[in-house]
Amino acid sequence: MSWDLSADVVVIGVGVAGVSAALEANSAGADVIALDRYSGGGASTISGGIVYAGGGTWVQKQAGVADSSDAMFAYLSREVGDAVSQETLRKFCDESPAMIDWLSGHGVPFEASLCPYKTSYPSNRHYLYYSGSEAAGGFRDIAKPAPRGHRAKGKGTSGKMLYGPLIASALANGVRLEQQSRATELIMDDTGTVVGVQCLSLRSAPKQVRARYAALTSLSAKPGIYYPPMRKILQKQIEKMEARYAKPIRVQARSGVVLSAGGFIANRELVAEHAPQYRGGLALGTAGDDGSGIQMGTAVGAATDKLSNISAWRFIVPPSAFLSSVLVNEKGNRMVDESRYGAALGYAMIAENSGQGWLLADADLVREARSQLGTQTMWFQRIQAETLLRGEGVTGNTLAEVAAKVGIDAAGLEATVAAHNDAIAAGQADPMGKPADFVRPVRTGPFSLFDVSLKKSLTNPLPMLTLGGLVVDEETGEVTSTAGAAIPGLYAAGRTAVGICSNSYVSGLSLADCIYSGRRAGAHAAQGGSA
Known part of the structure; x- marks a missing residue:
């Protein structure tokens, strides 16, 4: 079998989950290729850049906020339910301060400026706030509430200030980013091990074509997220360019493939199939959140769960x-x-x-x-x-x-x-x-x-994202088959996988889970599942 590109670990989808996986695999000594259909960033870049963290992060301490991993665990236990095991949730909470340290170490800026009032998203004067229901009735009696919404510092919606430093660190450390390369199929060997990825790539297209493609996909992401008709028009042009210029390439993964291609909120047919009551509203993500990562996994026998769980805000x-x-x-x-x-x-x-x-x-x-x-x-x-x-x-x-x-x-x-x-x-x-x-x-x-009903309103929309995905081993991030066994060489993270926020969403919990599950998958993929 011939390969156009080869690496130890191949990451499919380079948002915060994907770049976290790439960084962790890289730090373990693996050669990493990260594939992205567009330019990287995904829904993470156009998000608010909120990371849900607690237990005494350096940001909380500087702000004079007292918190403990026990209090964080007690609150999240009720929100998370059976999305993950209590052991996994406990580990997530205990490691939360170290996660903020890890992000800071890669250049993500945080600030200990506490928002004095309850809000859905703080102003540019504040970067730490109550991002969930910690202080609401029925929750404050469970554990002492604390603000755990850590907003990456930057004006406007701060997703770019979370993703930007991470991808810069990944590239500086030798991760290879293959943009404008859409993964279409996983490649398995005779033993049932995932060994590579089939793609359609614009890497050999003329320079001016790639530049136009980048501009169109950027506009589709934002402001396209606010005006779906505009996104629809842009996507038609994007797909025409892909049909004309994209060429097939095969990418070898010697140790493992990490699926981190987002959820499926942009695929209205899948939403109608799994959660018909959620039709309408604003698709919170990019056009790449079309379920393709989940579908690539199911095509090789992966199990799914919680696909009917959608968060509407x-x-x-x-x-x-x-x-x-x-x-x-x-x-x-x-x-x-x-x-x-x-x-x-x-x-x-x-x-x-x-x-x-x-x-x-x-x-x-x-x-x-x-x-x-x-x-x-x-x-x-x-x-x-x-x-x-x-x-x-x-x-x-x-x-x-x-x-x-x-x-x-x-x-x-x-x-x-x-x-x-x-x-x-x-x-x-x-x-x-x-x-x-x-x-x-x-x-x-x-x-x-x-x-405030669910209706198609451009100025007061009801944003939605999907929470379910591929079933993974909670120790390794390895994808589980419908028969209950691990699929060798295949891992999943972020909204492509079932994770900590797959039952109930509070602001920042999805991005925090992307970081946690991405790092987990990357570390184990680098070791071929043996770590």
């Missing part, structure tokens, strides 16, 4: 005043503790209420929310909040009037508000478990109901 903050609002369904009934992370609100709406939800606020709360827009929001959050306040709401002098305007049950809404206000007056705990800091009565008209 309904963020209602900033402004932080909306933590005191009341989220109701079409019957006027309250759904969830509104101070929880946006993924919990999205789940309550889609999985339990047909994707519908309205945010109830009285005049005082709306006034306070408007006053916070200038100080608490990034530009994209400002657009979303302004859209919500100005274009997605209706008002009424009474609860019955505002309910009638949006078509929800007026009696149900009045009963919900009465019970809510009575509990506050009696000094009772919030029935949904919302912390007392955020509980306030609904009293002053006019009353507003803001439509």
Whole structure:
């Protein structure tokens, strides 16, 4: 069998999971080739760059935050459930401070500037914050809450500040990056061991073609993520270029192949097959998140799990005043503790209420929310909040009037508000478990109901990503077959694999899992599975 390229370890998909795998395999002495369909970075580069970490990281210590791996483990045990074993979760938590040290050692910038208010994503003044539901009702009693959202320091969405230093370190240490090379098929030998990858590559295309391809794929990723019709047009051009200029190449992997090609949120057919209730919303990722990594694995007998688990984020903050609002369904009934992370609100709406939800606020709360827009929001959050306040709401002098305007049950809404206000007056705990800091009565008209339902909105979208993938051995990252055995030479990481966040998502947990699972897969692939 002839090969066009050869290495010890071949990584397919070079986002944060892939580059972490490449770095770890490289540090173990392996020769590494990293293949990426586009230019590298994937969904990681256009993400917020949040890494969920705790247990006493250097960032937390500098910020004066006390935390322990026991508290982190106690909180995540409830969020993670059976996605991974308790032993794996314990290891993830115990090694969390060292993970931030590892990232810092590769040049990723962090800063110990603590955000003083709860938000979905901090402003450029803050880089450590509560990124999950640690302080929400039902969680703060489990363990002492601590801010664990470590945002890579950089203006705007900081994914590029997380990925950029990692890929620079990988290249400086000898990792070979083969851009514009789309893996299409895994190659196995007669023993059933994965020994290489079949690709379609533009590496021999004219320079001007490669430059145009890079420009188009960059635009498809961002701003294409915000405007799907634009991405669709660009992808047609990209696919035409691939059809004309891409040539087949075969890449040998002497020790192992790591699949880290992202999830499948961009493949609407797969989403409809596995989680039809999640159709719609904003695909959070690039066009490369099409499930191809998962499909390459299943083509050689890999098992999958949790493919129906999708995280949808309904963020209602900033402004932080909306933590005191009341989220109701079409019957006027309250759904969830509104101070929880946006993924919990999205789940309550889609999985339990047909994707519908309205945010109830009285005049005082709306006034306070408007006053916070200038100080608490990034530009994209400002657009979303302004859209919500100005274009997605209706008002009424009474609860019955505002309910009638949006078509929800007026009696149900009045009963919900009465019970809510009575509990506050009696000094009772919030029935949904919302912390007392955020509980306030609904009293002053006019009353507003803001439509936060799942719908195709360019200015206030409902972002979604897939959480399931290939089943892997939790010690090595080696892919497991449908028969329950390891597939020799094949590893998976990030959203191509089942991991720590495959049941429940909090901000930064996916990227943290990408780093953890990527490093694990890279280290074991470098040793041919014997490490």
